[in-house]
């Protein structure tokens with residue numbers, strides 16, 4: 529069962545086409561991250577789901593009801609949608625309690641028990657976001673992280689069908705962002721609300737989402753689990769945009785067999801089980817830094833030989849830059865796998 533569906537939606541603003549015939553399904557209780565570079569249409573898609581915009585063509589469905597097409601649009605307050613923005617968007621003249629309680633009076637389809645006893649419901653939500661007892665403060669008396677927690681409590685207080693979040697963590701510092709990631713995931717697990725989360729931070733999408741939708745120029749470039757997006761990118765754009773990728777040069781002998789170019793030696797066949805047809809034209813194989821394994825060079829050994837040109841300490845991991853022929857590959861290893869600068873190493877591709 530889906531909590532929302534976007535069916536063949538296009539959105540034009542004058543001469544600009546922000547979305548092109550876009551399809552998307554958001555499953556019940558699913559955490560979907562919309563990921564893509566600036567201007568690819570993430571916010572536009574979120575605003576269409578929220579009800580602030582109408583599609584130029586196509587349909588938006590929420591809970592098995594068509595809420596918008598080119599000729600009609602159900603307003604936001606009738607869609608049971610919670611929203612959190614980067615800018616918090618709290619009412620400065622209202623207390624924390626009044627901010628969080630606001631949707632209980634103004635949203636439609638609020639469970640009657642919450643309307644009857646808003647104090648208990650607001651207290652429960654503030655407890656959940658770690659702000660128990662802060663009811664009487666005003667937004668100006670809160671830190672950035674606390675403001676974002678109030679915005680979150682306000683978005684979930686009326687038990688929305690869908691929670692829309694537009695870069696909610698981007699105005700927080702790095703440490704707070706990491707902490708809030710966990711808290712949002714906790715709330716998602718506790719409440720089971722479907723979430724659509726806009727970000728241009730690929731690590732956020734990989735860490736939090738059940739489904740990542742990578743967008744480019746108003747289209748879905750690829751949608752899938754974080755694992756699939758990372759290990760089975762369907763285009764060079766996705767391979768580059770999400771995580772790091774090495775593009776190994778060679779030729780595709782057949783689907784499933786890549787012949788790695790080895791200057792002055794026979795090409796090395798690498799068998800792959802995933803569909804990399806999007807990479808046939810460029811004759812490259814996308815390989816993540818954790819899919820390459822290093823070992824000490826053995827004189828006379830077959831395989832790929834490279835040389836360590838750079839190493840970065842990353843706590844439990846090391847990131848090596850390895851020169852192989854004309855190219856430089858990035859390899860992530862465990863901290864225990866130590867190789868010296870200029871040391872020759874064997875490189876194995878482990879797909």
Ligand code: ATP
Nearest residue numbers: 541544545546565566567568569570571572573728
């Ligand atoms: P960012 O990450 O920078 O917020 P985004 O992926 O959210 O970008 P959108 O804000 O959805 O992108 O914009 C998509 C395209 O539509 C852009 O080219 C933008 O300039 C255009 N656009 C968005 N809203 C409007 C508007 N109200 N009027 C005209 N053009 C618009």
